[in-house]
Amino acid sequence: MIPGSFAYHRPQSVREAVAMLADLGEEARPLAGGHSLIPMMKLRLAQPQHLVDLGGIPDLKGVRAEAGDVVIGAMTSQHEMIASPVLAERIPLLREVSVLIADPQVRYMGTLGGNVANGDPGNDMPAVMVCLGAIFQLAGPNGERQVAAREFYQGAYFTALEPGEIVTAIRIPAPPAGHGYAYEKLKRKVGDYATAAAAVVLTQSGGRLTSCSIGLTNVAETPLWADGAAALLVGSTLDGETIKQAVAAAEALTAPASDNRGPAEYRTKMAGVMLRRALARARSRAA
């Protein structure tokens, strides 16, 4: 399969990239790792006239700790995230998620920025960013701005990105030392999108949860932040009855499509199962 023709541009800086995207207008698409866009182009489901490759911009790479936050450049690959000592120490959840994305070759190319910016409900990082309370740093023709992950997603492939805007970095408040975390993903095979998946970050003290955040993947047009379910759990000992109520609250948020991964009812129930498992594992890891 051969994509349609396009002109290729490789800017050296964010400023140059943003100017190009503004000049070229609607027919231009930014290219990150390309492992969503290039397959779409090969199928001619996407036919941009211009590709602006962000791969040559050093400022978009790397992971750094900044006070209580971790800042990850948008073009940092999943492979680099898996290998990052900063993430291993501060946000080990991201390694757990990254190794469940696609396969090794795709992870060398696939980027955090592309994963969060694409707006594909099947991507794993959006729900994780929603769970962690990440902030997306954007740059566009009107300058820079920040949008919370929890306000970024508007529908399948619809995000808060304005025309010509790109995600440049993801700022994540590191969860407190001793937090528990887990990402549970049900998939049919390596490389598959989730039938349903749940991300959990929690803290506990004296056997009771002191905080909890829950994100759900691929069971609605957008990633879901199950704040109501999490609120039921805070203060509890994670007893069976409370978990049952929280799982029901999380399931009630879902609106999955029926597709090859199963009928909608099944995927909703699997979101609940993934949440139960993620809660148990997160708790077993919490100090």
Added chain:
Amino acid sequence: MAKTRIELTVNGQAVEGLVEPRTLLIHFLREQLGLTGPHIGCDTSHCGACTVDLDGKSVKSCTLFAVQAQGSQVLTIEGLAAADGTLHVLQEGFRQMHGLQCGFCTPGMITRAYRLLQENPRPSEQEIRFGISGNLCRCTGYQNIVKAVQYAADRLAGIDVKEAAE
């Protein structure tokens, strides 16, 4: 669409070519350079038959434009054996351990395993299986593929390996 000139290093040789921006790296390698070791299997970035090494990364060359490889170091299966034809230890492993049946996935498997062993010279069986999970073998020969990679890892570590072939 106007063609773009690219220069890169493939299997240690400086090469250049004129490509359309839409030319995929696999097509450049196979059709312009005549390197038909990397195969086109699924053409949808699932199967890994087109895997090559690009600047120290295993990539699926069906999902990368040749223009993205400008200035890069590319290694294909053709670049693994020594100039005198002596097989790379991974190739020897696949031969000794019967790591292939039809052989279609083999160039991708070996190129991927090459990078895996660079990053993790002593992988466990589980780490090998995880490391080659982006490469599909439809003869279902994974047992022997894993053994072949273990053979290469052992040999590279100076461990005596029982040879199974012949």
